[in-house]
Amino acid sequence: MLVRLDHGSPVPLGDQIAAAVRGAIADATVHPGERLPAARALADSLGVNVHTVLRGYQQLREEGLIELRRGRGAVVTADAAAPGRARLTDGVRALVADARALGMSDEEVVNLVRGGLAGS
Amino acid sequence: MTVSPAAPPAVSPRPASGLRAPLVVAAAHLLACAAFLTVFLTHRDRLPDPVATHFSGSGGADDFTTRDAFPYGALGILLIMALLCTGLVYATRGHRVLVGLGCAVAGLVGTVVVAVVLNNAGAETADGVRLGPGTLGAALAVAAAAAGLGVPAGGRGPAAPQAKPDATVEPAPRFVLREGESALWTRGAGSRPVLVGGASLLAAGALLVPLAGWAAGLGLAAGGVVLCACFAVRVTVDRHGLTVNVLGLPRPRVRIPLDRIAEAGHRHVEPLRDLGGWGYRAVPGRSGFGLRSGPAVVVRLTTGSEFIVTVDDAATAAALLGALAERERERRHAAAGTTPGGG
Numbered sequence: 001m002l003v004r005l006d007h008g009s010p011v012p013l014g015d016q017i018a019a020a021v022r023g024a025i026a027d028a029t030v031h032p033g034e035r036l037p038a039a040r041a042l043a044d045s046l047g048v049n050v051h052t053v054l055r056g057y058q059q060l061r062e063e064g065l066i067e068l069r070r071g072r073g074a075v076v077t078a079d080a081a082a083p084g085r086a087r088l089t090d091g092v093r094a095l096v097a098d099a100r101a102l103g104m105s106d107e108e109v110v111n112l113v114r115g116g117l118a119g120s
Numbered sequence: 121m122t123v124s125p126a127a128p129p130a131v132s133p134r135p136a137s138g139l140r141a142p143l144v145v146a147a148a149h150l151l152a153c154a155a156f157l158t159v160f161l162t163h164r165d166r167l168p169d170p171v172a173t174h175f176s177g178s179g180g181a182d183d184f185t186t187r188d189a190f191p192y193g194a195l196g197i198l199l200i201m202a203l204l205c206t207g208l209v210y211a212t213r214g215h216r217v218l219v220g221l222g223c224a225v226a227g228l229v230g231t232v233v234v235a236v237v238l239n240n241a242g243a244e245t246a247d248g249v250r251l252g253p254g255t256l257g258a259a260l261a262v263a264a265a266a267a268g269l270g271v272p273a274g275g276r277g278p279a280a281p282q283a284k285p286d287a288t289v290e291p292a293p294r295f296v297l298r299e300g301e302s303a304l305w306t307r308g309a310g311s312r313p314v315l316v317g318g319a320s321l322l323a324a325g326a327l328l329v330p331l332a333g334w335a336a337g338l339g340l341a342a343g344g345v346v347l348c349a350c351f352a353v354r355v356t357v358d359r360h361g362l363t364v365n366v367l368g369l370p371r372p373r374v375r376i377p378l379d380r381i382a383e384a385g386h387r388h389v390e391p392l393r394d395l396g397g398w399g400y401r402a403v404p405g406r407s408g409f410g411l412r413s414g415p416a417v418v419v420r421l422t423t424g425s426e427f428i429v430t431v432d433d434a435a436t437a438a439a440l441l442g443a444l445a446e447r448e449r450e451r452r453h454a455a456a457g458t459t460p461g462g463g
């Protein structure tokens with residue numbers, strides 16, 4: 001798993017960490033059920049605050065990609081579909097970024113997705 | 121004692137298959153079991169009860185087992201050794217050194233248990249039974265003979281990949297670190313055969329405690345823990361350097377700081393050939409973790425020696441490590457340049 005943090009980027013560091021871990025789950029460098037490095041160790045490696053790493057991990061938990069357990073740390077969801085879900089989440093983020101760049105409103109984006117769902 | 125328990129089975133001289141070497145080792149151990157059982161059953165009525173089963177350095181008996189329990193204990197030890205040796209040979213795809221070792225263990229243990237039965241036979245009480253250095257000599261001779269017969273019977277061993285020019289370290293592809301960028305690469309590494317070996321050592325240790333006493337059992341169990349520790353390591357490349365953590369814990373760990381790294385690359389590593397075995401190893405000029413055959417991060421240290429750790433995706437790890445080490449060098453040069461004589 002490769003994590004690159006650009007401290008000069010406008011993207012929050014927590015989001016950058018989440019994106020890197022999501023990418024690793026998506027391309028199966030990290031397997032379902034595998035334990036991720038402890039937040040403290042990751043923070044020390046990257047020279048950032050532990051809370052920054054935890055924010056990234058928290059985001060991945062909300063996406064259902066990892067589980068956070070007291071004492072066991074962060075574990076990739078033991079679900080064979082985890083890589084696919086990670087790719088899907090990446091796709092959604094790309095979609096949202098593209099839509100924002102085009103100046104679309106939330107309503108328009110949701111309608112676009114709804115149209116896609118209705119068409120399938 | 122005249123029984124040689126490790127005559128190799130007849131094997132046709134076909135090319136080595138994956139199962140041939142383990143079968144030869146298993147057969148040697150089964151012959152040891154058969155030799156023991158034959159000798160035990162034919163001498164059963166002449167054995168004292170209890171039987172002397174452990175002997176001090178001077179040859180006198182110092183531990184005893186009831187006659188009914190004795191064959192189970194002896195067979196237990198023989199079968200544990202059989203499983204360990206056969207498993208190890210299977211895991212290494214019939215490496216010749218291990219085939220020889222496996223057959224030698226069969227010969228040694230087989231001869232000793234047979235000698236124990238023969239020396240007990242006819243004794244009034246177990247107290248007078250002795251097992252001198254002569255037995256050990258005979259056992260070693262049988263072990264050597266078994267190894268000598270077993271190695272050619274076990275086939276040629278795994279195909280030697282030495283023909284490949286893989287001794288040269290592939291330089292890591294360029295990895296460009298932007299200014300103010302921090303980067304980390306981390307991955308778990310392990311080896312299933314080592315875990316199986318560690319678990320079986322733990323089990324053997326637990327079994328040996330009631331049979332042979334605390335010292336022997338604990339020794340084996342400790343070996344099992346060390347092996348299992350080697351199974352679960354995490355390799356990390358970051359601003360501190362290259363770190364290998366054992367069992368996912370902060371410590372123990374082995375860390376190569378960036379300022380000790382002269383060059384980082386990757387190549388195919390065979391632990392037995394390159395490091396002399398599996399686990400954490402050190403040979404002259406080279407040390408590291410050899411957990412399986414395959415890609416490995418190879419670091420040339422400023423001292424000139426090599427540090428190796430086998431891990432998947434070693435190319436990425438080596439590339440990042442090289443870039444981080446380079447940046448560290450530039451940083452120190454810049455610091456030295458801006459503060460001349462600043463000490």
